[in-house]
Each structure stands twice: as C-alpha cells, then as structure tokens.
Amino acid sequence: MKPRNSGSVVRLAAPLRALAQRFSFLLLVLASVALMMVGKIDALSVDSARARVTDAFAPILDAISRPAATAAHVVESVVQVQNAFEENQRLKAENARLLQWKQAALRLEAENLSLRSLLKATPEPSSSFITARVIAAPGSSFLRTLVVTAGRRDGVRKGQAAIAGSGLVGRVIEVGEWSARILLLTDINTRIPVVLERSRQRAVMAGDNSDQTRLLYLPPEAPVQVGERVVTSGHGGQFPPGLPVGVVSSASERGVRVQPNVDLSRVEHLQLVEFALPGSEAEPSSEPK
Amino acid sequence: MTLTLWQRLDKTGRNLAPFAVTVMLALAGMIPVPLPGYASVAPFLTAIAVYYWAIHRPDLMGPGTAFLIGLLQDLLTGGPLGVNALVLVLVHWAVSSQRRVLVSSTFALMWFGFALVMMGVACIQWLAFTVLQAAVLPFKPALFQALLTMAFFPAVAWMLIRVHRAFLQG
Numbered sequence: 064m065k066p067r068n069s070g071s072v073v074r075l076a077a078p079l080r081a082l083a084q085r086f087s088f089l090l091l092v093l094a095s096v097a098l099m100m101v102g103k104i105d106a107l108s109v110d111s112a113r114a115r116v117t118d119a120f121a122p123i124l125d126a127i128s129r130p131a132a133t134a135a136h137v138v139e140s141v142v143q144v145q146n147a148f149e150e151n152q153r154l155k156a157e158n159a160r161l162l163q164w165k166q167a168a169l170r171l172e173a174e175n176l177s178l179r180s181l182l183k184a185t186p187e188p189s190s191s192f193i194t195a196r197v198i199a200a201p202g203s204s205f206l207r208t209l210v211v212t213a214g215r216r217d218g219v220r221k222g223q224a225a226i227a228g229s230g231l232v233g234r235v236i237e238v239g240e241w242s243a244r245i246l247l248l249t250d251i252n253t254r255i256p257v258v259l260e261r262s263r264q265r266a267v268m269a270g271d272n273s274d275q276t277r278l279l280y281l282p283p284e285a286p287v288q289v290g291e292r293v294v295t296s297g298h299g300g301q302f303p304p305g306l307p308v309g310v311v312s313s314a315s316e317r318g319v320r321v322q323p324n325v326d327l328s329r330v331e332h333l334q335l336v337e338f339a340l341p342g343s344e345a346e347p348s349s350e351p352k
Numbered sequence: 353m354t355l356t357l358w359q360r361l362d363k364t365g366r367n368l369a370p371f372a373v374t375v376m377l378a379l380a381g382m383i384p385v386p387l388p389g390y391a392s393v394a395p396f397l398t399a400i401a402v403y404y405w406a407i408h409r410p411d412l413m414g415p416g417t418a419f420l421i422g423l424l425q426d427l428l429t430g431g432p433l434g435v436n437a438l439v440l441v442l443v444h445w446a447v448s449s450q451r452r453v454l455v456s457s458t459f460a461l462m463w464f465g466f467a468l469v470m471m472g473v474a475c476i477q478w479l480a481f482t483v484l485q486a487a488v489l490p491f492k493p494a495l496f497q498a499l500l501t502m503a504f505f506p507a508v509a510w511m512l513i514r515v516h517r518a519f520l521q522g
Contacts, residue, residue: 091419091441098423098434099484109433116427120379128383135386199382201429202394204493205481208430209384237430244430251485272489274389329386 114239117210121242124198125212132331192226192334193217195243205272207250209233211333214241219335222301227333230307230324231255231295235335243335248276248308248323257308258296262286265296268308268321274328275312278319287314293321303338369519370412371421373512374401378425392493395501398425399473400508402440403466406447407454408516418444435480439473446472462509467502474498 083090102109143150195213213219215238225232225245233253237244246253249270257268257278264285266278281287291311297304312322355363377397385394398421405413422437429436446469447454454465474494482489 087415088441088445091415092438094419095422095434095438095441098426098437099432099480102433103484113427113430116424117430120428123379124382127379131383131385139386197384199428200384200391201431202381202391202396202497203429203431204392204477204497205485205489206429206431207391210382210430251487251489272392272493326388328388328391331384331386 110237113244114237114242117237117242117244118214118239121198121210121212121239124210125196128198191218192336193219194332194334195219196332197330198242205251207247207253207270207272207327208236209245209247209330209333211243211245211335212241213335214239214243216240218337219243220337223335223337224302224306225333225335226306227325227330230309231302232323232325232327232330232333234301245333247327249274249327254279255302255308256296256298257293258304259285259287259311260292260294261288262291265298266319268293275320275322276309278311278321281319287311287319289314366519367412369515370401370405370409371417373515374398374405374413374417374421375424377401377508378421378428382428393496393500395504395508396470396473396497397501397504397508398422398436398440399443399470399501400466400505401512402443403447403469404509404512406444407451407462409520410448410451412520413444415441415444415448432481432484435477435484438480439476442476443469443473459506459509463502463505466505470498470501 193213195211195217197209197211199210201208209225209232211225219235219238221235221238223235225234231248233245233247233250235243236246247270248255248268249272251270251272253268253270253276255268256265258265262285264281264287266281268276269279270276278287278293289311293308293311295302295304295306295308307324309321309323311319313320377400381394381397385391402413402418402421406418418440419437422435422440423433425436425440426433447465450465454462457465474491474497478489478491478494
C-alpha cells in the first residue's frame with residue numbers, strides 16, 4: 064500500500080512540478096508587481112524592512128567604502144599638489160576678503176545682540192548635530208539617496224536636515240538602528256520651500272534626478288537673476304529659514320534651474336541637524352514616497 | 353558513494369558561490385564614487401552576474417535566486433520594492449529561453465546577447481519608474497547606465513569565469 068501510495072504522489076507531483084517550473088517566471092513576475100503595489104500602499108512597513116536590511120549590511124558597506132574613499136583621496140592629493148601655488152594665491156586673496164566680512168559679522172552680531180535685549184526677543188532655537196559618514200550611494204538612474212553611518216541610537220530622527228559644508232544636502236527619510244538614508248535635493252521626490260535671497264520671491268525647489276534642481280510655482284513675471292542665492296524659507300516647518308541651498312544657474316522660459324551649493328557626488332561626511340522648530344514633529348505624513 | 357559531513361559542507365559552500373558573488377556585486381555597486389554624474393550611470397553589476405550564472409549554472413542561479421537578489425538590491429538602494437526583482441527575473445527568463453544558443457557561443461556572441469538584454473533592462477526600468485512615479489522620466493540616464501554596464505561586461509565576466517573555475521570545477 065505504502066509504495067503504491069508514494070508512487071501515486073510522485074505521479075501527481077511530477078506534472079505539478081513541471082507546471083510550477085513553467086509558471087515560476089510568471090509567478091515571480093507577478094510577485095514583483097505585487098511588491099511594487101505593496102510598496103505603494105504600505106510604505107511604512109516597507110520602510111522599516113528597508114531600514115533593517117540596510118542596518119544588516121551597513122558594516123559591510125562601511126568596510127568596502129573605505130578603500131574607495133582612500134583611493135579617491137590619493138588621486139585628489141596628487142591633483143592638489145599640482146595646483147598648490149595657484150590655490151595658495153587664491154586662498155590668500157579670499158582670506159583677506161573674508162577677514163573684512165568677519166569684522167562686519169562681528170559688528171552686526173553685537174548690534175543684533177543689543178537690539179534683541181532691547182526688544183526682549185526670544186533666543187533662536189538651539190540646534191544639535193550628528194556627524195555621519197556616507198557609506199553607500201545606490202547606482203541607479205532614478206534614485207538620489209545616500210546611506211550614512213548614524214542611526215536611531217545616535218539620535219537620528221526622520222526629517223532631520225542633512226548639511227555638508229556650505230549648504231543643505233537633503234533630509235533623513237529612513238532611520239535604522241545604526242544607519243540612515245538621506246533623500247538628496249536632486250531626487251525627484253524632493254520638494255523644499257525656498258526663497259530667493261535678494262528678491263524674497265518664494266518658490267518650491269524640486270529635484271528631477273539630474274545634477275541641478277528646478278524652481279516650481281514661481282510667478283512668470285518674477286525677476287530672477289542668474290547667480291542669485293537660494294535659501295530655505297522655513298515654510299512647512301521642516302527646515303529653519305535661511306539655510307543656504309544653492310544658486311540660480313539659469314533662468315529661461317523653460318524654467319529656473321538651481322545649482323546646489325554642495326557637490327552631491329563628492330559628499331563624504333555630513334551633519335544631520337535637528338532644528339528644534341515648534342511643530343516640526345507633527346508632520347510625518349508629508350513624506351512624498 | 354556517501355559524502356562525509358565536511359565534503360557536503362564544502363560542496364554546499366561551493367554551490368553558494370554564484371549567489372555570494374552576485375550579492376557582493378550588488379554591494380560593490382553601491383560604493384560611493386566621487387565622480388560627478390557617476391551615481392546615475394553606475395553599472396548594473398548584478399545583471400551581469402545573473403546573466404552569466406543563468407547561462408553556465410542555471411541549477412545554482414534559478415529564477416527564485418535572481419528574484420531574491422533583486423529584492424535585496426531594492427531594499428538596499430531604497431528604491432521602489434520589486435523593480436530590480438522584476439528586472440533580474442526577466443534577465444533570467446531571457447537567458448533561459450536562449451540558453452542553448454548562449455552556452456555554446458563565443459564570448460563576442462555572449463557579449464552581444466548581453467547588450468540586447470541590457471537594452472531591455474533599461475526599457476523595463478524606465479517604464480517601471482515612470483509608472484510608479486506617475487511622471488514621464490528622462491530615458492537618457494537609463495540608456496547610459498545600460499551602455500556603461502555593457503562596457504563593464506568583459507571585466508566582470510572575466511572575474512566570474514575565475515570564480516567559476518576556482519570553486520565549481522575540478
């Protein structure tokens with residue numbers, strides 16, 4: 064009885080297996096499409112799964128990104144030695160100019176302080192920052208994100224601003240235990256309320272996966288000059304006002320484009336800054352993902 | 353013939369080589385390279401690995417494995433879930449439908465086959481992202497990524513052949 068039984072199971076299983084093999088491609092394709100839909104519908108649990116997997120691979124990514132960074136440093140230092148003389152001249156001139164600015168800034172700071180004390184203005188909210196190293200950048204044509212080595216246990220929170228050197232780089236969109244993901248300014252999902260520094264014209268800066276970003280919702284008659292600085296406006300409470308973002312690189316009928324201050328392909332370390340803005344915690348729903 | 357425990361462990365370890373190498377390539381593809389504009393055209397290394405192993409060791413790189421590697425890549429790159437999984441499953445499908453031709457072909461023909469597959473990959477990626485973003489995205493970066501991946505093919509394939517000879521033959 065038993066052998067015959069197992070024989071019939073085999074006889075039944077063989078065509079089933081052949082069928083499964085034939086349809087496995089179809090099943091896997093359907094599974095992929097289903098995953099895409101799940102990602103659209105239940106973005107939160109997908110985010111947490113992503114954070115866990117990124118956490119798990121962060122040590123490996125950290126280890127393999129170091130030699131690459133070292134190689135880049137070596138190449139860069141060779142180039143720097145070649146240009147040392149010109150660079151020195153340029154820096155001297157720049158230093159002289161900056162010293163003047165420093166004097167101006169000190170004078171303004173003192174003046175500000177005394178005026179504030181007269182007005183009883185509330186002090187600026189204090190900000191704290193966490194420095195993190197960039198360990199991965201996905202090689203994809205349609206994504207602009209970075210993975211950094213700092214996570215929840217270092218105090219990273221969703222929505223924090225990522226700043227490198229001279230300006231905004233992006234913001235934290237996903238936090239793991241010891242890694243976090245930054246959505247760059249140039250990603251197609253990024254929308255940042257900005258203001259043109261001189262004309263005080265408000266706009267929304269949007270990425271389009273290229274190296275530059277676009278300004279949306281600018282009135283057509285708005286006077287936009289190439290070279291004008293673009294800073295965050297502070298609307299929406301995500302970023303504080305006045306954070307430098309970039310400069311206008313071209314303005315035509317086809318739109319206004321902004322060159323980010325920071326070269327996003329060369330960011331190695333960045334600061335994740337918590338700006339203690341009132342009401343900034345109250346909008347996790349503004350994620351565009 | 354019965355194998356001892358160590359022999360079985362050794363065999364299993366060797367059989368995991370295609371999977372392990374492909375995962376390593378997925379991680380290597382995420383190393384930040386400080387070149388302007390590189391990130392958008394970084395070669396799609398896992399496609400090369402899936403293509404190679406699907407031709408030479410389809411028993412060790414089945415469609416399910418390709419799917420898992422694509423899923424891992426989706427999770428690591430932070431992109432929409434399922435896109436890379438779909439792409440790698442379709443690469444596997446394209447190879448297995450033409451496997452008889454490819455397995456006995458010259459390297460040049462294999463490269464040419466990969467070029468065709470990569471053009472399909474670029475189209476699928478572009479289509480998937482366009483649908484998921486509900487916006488028409490530029491096709492150019494995907495095209496350049498495909499071209500760069502084709503250029504990387506000989507180097508990566510050479511490495512895979514070395515791995516193949518070292519772990520799975522003899």
